[in-house]
Amino acid sequence: MQMYPFKEIEAKWQRRWEKQKLYKTTDPPKKKYYILVMFAYTSGDIHIGHFRNYIIGDVIARHRMMNGYDVLHPFGWDAFGLPAEEAAIKHGVNPEKWALKNIEVSRKTIQKSGVSFDWDREVITCLPDYYKWTQWIFLKLYESCLAYRGKSLVNWCPHCNTVLANEQVKGGRCWRCEQEVFKKELEQWFFKITAYTERLLSDIDKLVDWPEPIKIMQRHWIGRSEGTEMDFTIEGTGEKISVFTTRADTIFGVTFMAIAPENPLLQRLDIEPEYKNEVDEYIKKSAFKDETERISATEKDGVFTGKYAINPLSGEKVQLWVADYVVAAYGTGMVMGVPAHDQRDFEFCRKYKIPIKVVIQPRGMTLSPNKMKEAYVKPGVMVNSDRFNGLQSEKGIEKVTEYVEKNKLGRKKVNYKLRDWLISRQRYWGAPIPMIHCEKCGIVPVQEKDLPVLLPKGNIDFLPRGRSPLADVEEFINTTCPKCKGKAKRDPDTMDTFVCSSWYLFRYTDPKNDKEPFSKKKASRWLPVDKYVGGSEHATGHLLYFRLFTKFLHDIKWLSVDEPTRELFNHGMVLDSKGEVMSKSKGNALSPTDLIDKEGVDVSRIAMYFAAPSEKEILWTGEGITGASRFLNKIYNLAQQAEPENLNLKFKLKDLNEEEKKTYRKLHQSMKKVDEDIETLQYNTAIASMMEFLNQFSLISSDSLIYTYCLKNLIQILSPFAPHLAEELWEGFGFKESIFKSKWPEYDKNAVIEDMVTFIIQVNGKLRGSFEVPVNTDQEKVERMALENEKVKHFTKDKRVLKTIFVPNKLINLVVR
């Protein structure tokens, strides 16, 4: 194809934009707009999925620029993490060098994409000027008692002799050596996200412009559940054991108790010798099972402890079992077994022949324990429940809870699924945890003036040996205690990379600050983020963590806002032609560089935008390229006929011929459509409407009074999508300043309204004809015209019109019989 000279044009403008500092943020802003795209995790060069993500945000940024906003549109790199360390282990390269090299390559690719990032604000999380402040935030959390050390079960690979992250465990096996992974209890650092549970939950309602599915996922993840805690006692010792239930109405149906194998209570139980072995065996066996194995088990199992618990209401004595279908970390780590009304308990009882007791009877049918095939979990009437008999079960929950509260046998309780955030990693390539372990003073925080705690460089053995590589780096690990000045050791662990990415959006507002993480004043100018563009895979990770950090920094008065962003947009993924996710390991990741070199940036961008609405995934086949290049070529060629001196021509609508009038109207309709579609990120239809305009436009002569006028406006509304071509043509029109400094054109409100409308005629709801009439023609006239229509006559012949439906400017429907 005869392509316009895109290579020269694109290179020229990228050079000029850089030289002019066109995308430099105006700070302080007069009218701010903060558009943020999720920064990149450095695992190699970017692929066309990233390309799509960034050009989606770019349209908004450029559109806002032209609408008089001072735009903050920054970019950066999430540069700590496993890929760099893996490369170090495999190829012996230094992780920092590896990461910075990848950033170089990726940055170049993005710069070739013509995205309007202000590169002066770039942040890189693995550099000390950034992670110093990640550590600073850790210290602030520690001061507020929100960072604490606690024991937890972590994934342990016996072959690699190391702890693994959850995402490194595939089907219960180590991702590298395929050994089975089991749980091990280790002391780790946690962030107390549970202190913020209620606020994180209730403030979801403030996130009005977040996609509903993400909000639902977060609510579900937090998992608030209202219920009752019941105090059972252990027979003999009288020790109180509490269980959480949402079905207090079934308390009289308890026929056993089940306790999680990890529950420390088991160690205090003083189990009789005849049960001891079996119980210990079971606990050990459970520890070796991984999470998925436990969940997918087709049969629930457990072991009787030989102990009994006393029901606080009925006084009945029931067996106490250990069972690994009970989740240790939820509620009190044990459950009351009500087989008749809980499916899980039902299955358990059937297997071990534990009795089933019906206490909720459905209306109009009688349950009998022997005949039940599954638990009856729906509401009904309480039976076999002493003083509560006859109560509707929903009401029963209330009444039983009231009763136990009054008699001090239990209490109302709210439980959550959300657990505290384990942030320790036994890895080298992360931000060191700024804590010191002193034999005399215990755990002592590094003093603020001593930050950053630098990651040691040089010859480091990265191979995991069951503890952090840093533990063996003498010059790092050995230090003095800030309190007693005696010998002490640094914490050898580093932080989860999600910590680094929880506050980068604030750093962008003041990226060079070496006195504080960011100035409060600057942050308050820009926050909250006006639009955040990124993938939905972060729904319950990053998108929860950065909300937590925002609230925390708000509480310690570093931020005025308590939610990071008012608007979130989830872009769709780019899949390969087979519909598979692109990844480096699969080898199907397409680089945008090849595409850009071959087709040009603007054509590539248009093809991407046009393929589907931004939130949908794209199967990248490259088929859209042809249409995109024809479209831009056509504009380039038509623009060669433009007469810049005609730009100031004044014309009156009534002087235009019919085709010109139509063209004028189409232009303004398209301007309106593009405006609206940019707001909803429906770029595919925005481009479609420009194509429609172009089809109409090619019908008018280049001598037309409105020829140049139309092109000027088209180029402006095209510019956020195809910035290089638009800029080139703009210059060709004689404009001295960048098109992105020009004012976004306003559409003519009168022009978008048609003066003639097409009425459709239906007979009994079926289309039978149409005609053109001036807008706002009244019903009487339209009806008369409809009845005179030949085709309509054919269908109304010998029939009576019973009813006429009239929709102004749209249709008339004759109901006949």
Next chain:
RNA sequence: GCGAAAGUGGCGGAAUUGGGAUACGCGCUGGACUUAGGAUCCAGUCCCGUUUCGGGUUGGGGGUUCGAAUCCCCCCUUUCGCACCA
């Protein structure tokens, strides 16, 4: 199992306060032109038939309505998220 989203030509997709189904583009068919190209221009392209006309069609079935891709009910399929949370 629970939760969410979606299902429209050969393909990507458009149309949602209920009002012309298939905009726009790709592909395909025919023609023109030609400096033979990944060119450009013109015409056609949902399906069926007896083809200036008529009938049918938005995963399937039912309903509401003058009128349903759009609203309601049931079913099927696909994708995503959560997954023994008591």
